[in-house]
Amino acid sequence: MSVLLQVENVTKHYAGSVKGQTIRAVDGVTFELEHNEIFACIGESGSGKSTLAELIVGLQQPTSGTLTWLDDARAPHMSKPTSQPQLVFQNPDRSMNPYWRIRDIVTEPMRLGGCPKRQAYAEAEQLLAKVKLSADLLGRYPHECSGGQKQRIAIARALSVSPKLLIADEITSALDPSTEAEILQLLLSLKQSEGMSILYITHRLETISGFADRVAVMKNGAILEMGETDSVLADPQSAYTIELLRAVQYS
Ligand SMILES: Nc1ncnc2c1ncn2[C@@H]1O[C@H](COP(=O)(O)OP(=O)(O)OP(=O)(O)O)[C@@H](O)[C@H]1O
Ligand SMILES: [Mg+2]
Structure with missing residues (x-):
């Protein structure tokens, strides 16, 4: 596997409505996306998932940290307009x-x-x-x-x-479970046929088994835990991931 994108210590801070308040939407995130993998980003509402997606596609600029695109160790792929990362949103009507x-x-x-x-x-x-x-x-x-x-x-x-990277931000949240399963199946087959990577953002941990190669669990703008999907689901390390898994089991 070769690296497509390096995200190093990236933060995105916003000024809050109260004077002097800072909203740490993304707070020191480091990870690498590989070529031709499905990488899931899981986290509750407000954990910074969409902000991270916007930073990756360039809709937002980081407050600090760096995003480095590597395309088979050749020219940075952002210089090729035809392979700009693409973002698909939760609400297609928007x-x-x-x-x-x-x-x-x-x-x-x-x-x-x-x-x-x-x-x-x-x-x-x-x-x-x-x-x-x-x-x-x-x-x-x-x-x-x-x-x-x-x-x-x-x-x-x-x-x-x-695109070398497709970011799917909660794209199945408004769909019924069988339509959601069909879309996941479609993304899985597109990963193979198009040879692209997919950053799959969701708050539904139960959808990623057998789908995502790796997963990062986010909370309060930071990644709490990251690894192969099977190992994270079988042997979660952070208390928060354990809590998320328990919530799924009892729902
Ligand atoms: N433009 C902005 N100005 C100020 N605060 C913002 C802005 N965009 C996002 N935030 C704040 O940053 C935090 C992270 O928001 P973000 O939309 O990235 O979360 P999320 O994980 O995508 O949530 P959801 O699951 O609800 O979509 C939240 O506290 C949000 O209110
Ligand atoms: Mg969001």
Whole structure:
């Protein structure tokens, strides 16, 4: 395994509403993401997961620390616009223009990258096929698609630029359990077929067994525990992870 991204001692602090107060959204996080792995980030609401995702895709700048992209030890991959990391959000409606057809939504990143409309449209059908959706959806608007279909469309849009890293931030939270399982299965197969890494953010520890290669448990902006998913689930080291596992067993 080779390293794709090094996150070293990264913090993101915000000024609070009370004078002098500091919100430590991300507080000294260090880890490495490897090529072609699914890395789960688990934590309760407010633990800093989305802030970490925004730092990785460059929507936020760290207060301190460094993020270093390594692409097979060649040029930093951020310099290649076609492989920018892609972020898929919990609520697809917030990231999709309701007045655009699916054809235009899935090809938007390609068009922004300078791809001519005709060429982008020609690839749209194949992009939907990658997420196991029928090309019939291309002419529809978002409100004519189900929640699960919209998340697949959001994934297809992310895949359009062949990212080295796809970040899925709570993308199954609004879906029923069987649709959630189908999306996880899809991500697993895309990891293989696209050869990309996936940072899978969730607060649901019970979904990552048999799915994520490694997991980091976050609380209050910091990583409490990190390791192979099977070992963390079988032999959790931090009291917080034990508490999370117990909550799942009794739910
Ligand atoms: N722009 C901001 N300004 C001030 N505080 C912020 C900002 N963004 C996030 N925070 C705070 O940083 C902390 C971490 O937020 P974040 O959204 O990263 O958590 P999360 O783990 O994604 O939570 P959730 O599971 O609810 O999505 C929270 O206390 C949040 O209120
Ligand atoms: Mg979040």
